[in-house]
Amino acid sequence: MSNKNFIINIIDKDSDSQTIHTRFPPEPNGYLHIGHAKSIYLNFEIAEKYNNATCNLRFDDTNPSTEQQEFVDQIILDIEWLGYSISNRTMFASDYFEQMYKYALQLIKQGLAYVDDQSASDVRKTRGTLTSSGVESRFRNRSIDENLDLFQKMKDGLYKDGEKVLRAKIDMSSPNLNLRDPVMYRIMHANHHRTKDAWCIYPMYDWAHGIEDSIEGISHSLCSLEFEDHRPLYDWFLNQLKIHHPKQIEFGRLNLTHTLMSKRKLAKLVYDKVVDGWDDPRMPTISGLRRRGYTPDSIKAFLNDIGVTKHDGFIDYSLLEFFVREDLNKISLRVMGVLDPLEIEIVNYPEGESEWLTAENNPEDKSQGERKIPFSKHLYIERSDFMEDAPKKYFRLSLNNEVRLKHAYYIVCKKVIKYKNGQIAKLLCEYDPSTKGGWSNDGRKVKGTLHWVSKADAIDANINLYDHLFEIENPDSSEGDFLDHISKNSKKTISNCKLEPSLKAAKLDQKFQFIRLGYFCLDSKNNKGLTFNRTISLRDSWAKKNKGSK
């Protein structure tokens, strides 16, 4: 992490007197998204920055009703993909259940916790409101012995779900609602993905989290802004228990335009099949971004740039796009593919013959070498690269106009052949054999350069074109159902695209730039036929310029 932020400033000071130890504590109830990546980046980079510092991955698996092993596995995979090693630093809150139980006993003995028989709705009703204080439970002043006995029976499974809870005895008139006798344990006869049926009481977040941090010797417990008014409770529990007391610091979570970070809503997109799964390339999940073709480096560069503050900001999606383009421009192999093919015939090129031309793989990185591409009489170009009557500023192919075929020859369009309905069927062109490689030294000005593919050698592929999932900037806070704002154009699949033959050997981890079109990668799911995903288009100042004039 190259940038300073207010948390680093605090830790810099604290690091003089203590060993720094952070943690990333996801609940395994869904896939990780880029907002989690911000926290991962912060916590793990801090750990790498200080000598002997470490960062734990800790699953906050205290609610078996929503958690699953599948999510544990995916979270580990995503964190490792981002480049952080956690094989010997993976912890589970459920491993501390016994210790938490003992601490609860201690609190009861200190007269600071009690078993409450009230129903959930009674607890709610007696909590009071933002402006009025709550009412103490009539079970609040049970004896320590009775509380011990009742809590034992809760643990032993003598009660049904919801019949009793263990509450901390703090202050029912506190202006901070979190301090109005918060629930520490609830009864849930549920099968936990790790502890199975060993427990039927499960600790609540506020009770569990500080203990988890304390047990692991965490020095700085970094979390998001909404936990600010939980901090007094975090501190209260640790103070009463008199155990190691980490410092909780809150920062603003990531908000990105045109998408969502709410795990609940992302899950709805998955379960309602609005998208094709948690790893749908339109999802802001780590797995979605990976399948879309984003690299760990690009995501980290983005996270480094946006910084960490207490301000609840909204990052423009174009910033993320800038960082993928920047990375992909450096590493991707240049290739040629035609998405919307228009056939052209080079009339003065011999039928049945072909030649292999040399093409560089990456002008940004000569070490990536060269490859050969076949040229022949029958080619495809992009349909949008030809206009019969072109405006002055259009410097692609038009009738009697000369353009360059990238890495090949100059050609001139001589004749347009149309179907009866007026659609262009084929172009007849002439090439200049003396311009092999796409260059002449006679000073000819050829402004346009087109990508192309040899018809006989082309391979067919499907291509997924993606756009923002939501058409409005902030679907999360909009009126009505967030699903109403799903963009109809977020995914477009085109088939029968024509690609240069070298792409037959494409590997899953390779990044490609289809020249003049954008960055693409192989889709990681099984598809019918070869399928590429467009990660992001190239910047297009021509399209931008024309948008206003339409």
Next chain:
RNA sequence: UGGGGGAUCGUUCAAUGGUAGGACACAUGGUUUUGGUCCAUGGGAUCGGGGUUCGACUCCCUGUCCCCCAGCCA
């Protein structure tokens, strides 16, 4: 209307009493065998009102606006 936080170019992050700066976005030019990349240039901000000070984004007072909190979720 109780409590906890936050307000700096369109967006985001800096400046910790001393020239308000960077990135993205936007605009304009140049280079270019990708209308990409790269390079150059430009417009553009301290929430309002008082005060302290030689000097205030920074400190004080006051007002305004925004976010979070009434799960046996995390």
